Amino acid sequence: MIQLYHVSKSYSNYQALTDISLRVEKGEFLYITGPSGAGKTTLLNIVFCGVKADQGQIIVNGKNILKLKDSDIPYYRREIGVVFQDFKLLPKKTVAENIAFAQRVIGVGNKEIKKRVWMLLKMVGLSHKKDTFPLRLSGGEQQRVAIARALINEPQIILADEPTGNLDYDISMEIMKLFEDSNTKGATIIVATHNREILKNFPHRIVKLNQGRVVTE
Numbered sequence: 001m002i003q004l005y006h007v008s009k010s011y012s013n014y015q016a017l018t019d020i021s022l023r024v025e026k027g028e029f030l031y032i033t034g035p036s037g038a039g040k041t042t043l044l045n046i047v048f049c050g051v052k053a054d055q056g057q058i059i060v061n062g063k064n065i066l067k068l069k070d071s072d073i074p075y076y077r078r079e080i081g082v083v084f085q086d087f088k089l090l091p092k093k094t095v096a097e098n099i100a101f102a103q104r105v106i107g108v109g110n111k112e113i114k115k116r117v118w119m120l121l122k123m124v125g126l127s128h129k130k131d132t133f134p135l136r137l138s139g140g141e142q143q144r145v146a147i148a149r150a151l152i153n154e155p156q157i158i159l160a161d162e163p164t165g166n167l168d169y170d171i172s173m174e175i176m177k178l179f180e181d182s183n184t185k186g187a188t189i190i191v192a193t194h195n196r197e198i199l200k201n202f203p204h205r206i207v208k209l210n211q212g213r214v215v216t217e
């Protein structure tokens with residue numbers, strides 16, 4: 001379960017989030033929507049511990065994440081699969097190595113990694129690009145690598161920031177089905193998006209932000 005209590009965040013003197021209280025149940029699928037600059041990425045980054053809230057409390061699976069020591073954060077993040085809006089792929093690693101990396105970190109054996117990477121490559125339709133480097137990929141291909149990387153460890157929490165922002169309609173629907181499958185298997189999912197097709201075709205609870213505040217649930 002993810003709970004935010006009265007969370008605020010400002011960057012220098014710009015108030016990006018104001019008094020956000022939100023509860024996401026274990027196994028829930030939640031959308032965060034709202035116009036550009038509303039604070040969607042900031043909110044996901046706060047849950048990922050990439051950005052620190054100035055005020056409030058964030059409890060994830062019983063842990064008060066504002067109290068995590070720097071050395072605990074990598075372990076905390078192992079429970080989370082994240083798709084960044086700007087992908088953050090490792091430029092010197094191939095597609096397959098980017099996807100495999102999260103498995104190597106947790107010490108999975110080579111044979112198992114190879115099997116899972118191959119499966120994920122097929123799921124996101126990139127088997128033919130497995131040895132390519134990220135900079136040689138289109139935006140949509142990079143996005144799909146980021147999605148495969150987020151899913152490979154079967155995380156209990158998935159945070160996806162505009163995961164279909166660079167994808168055409170058909171591929172977006174395929175990708176959303178992958179998130180739906182993970183959700184069916186029990187993962188808690190938060191997707192930030194302003195893609196109306198997705199909200200319509202895969203309906204779930206929507207929290208709408210505007211200028212850093214929750215405007216509707």
Ligand SMILES: Nc1ncnc2c1ncn2[C@@H]1O[C@H](COP(=O)(O)OP(=O)(O)OP(=O)(O)O)[C@@H](O)[C@H]1O
Nearest residue numbers: 011012014016035036037038039040041042043085
């Ligand atoms: N590192 C930063 N330094 C200063 N201001 C920032 C920083 N990151 C975000 N902001 C500001 O905070 C506000 C919220 O940004 P955020 O990226 O969370 O919005 P968003 O809802 O994800 O927008 P988009 O739909 O364009 O991705 C914006 O006005 C942005 O300019």
Ligand SMILES: [Mg+2]
Nearest residue numbers: 040041085161
């Ligand atoms: Mg954003």
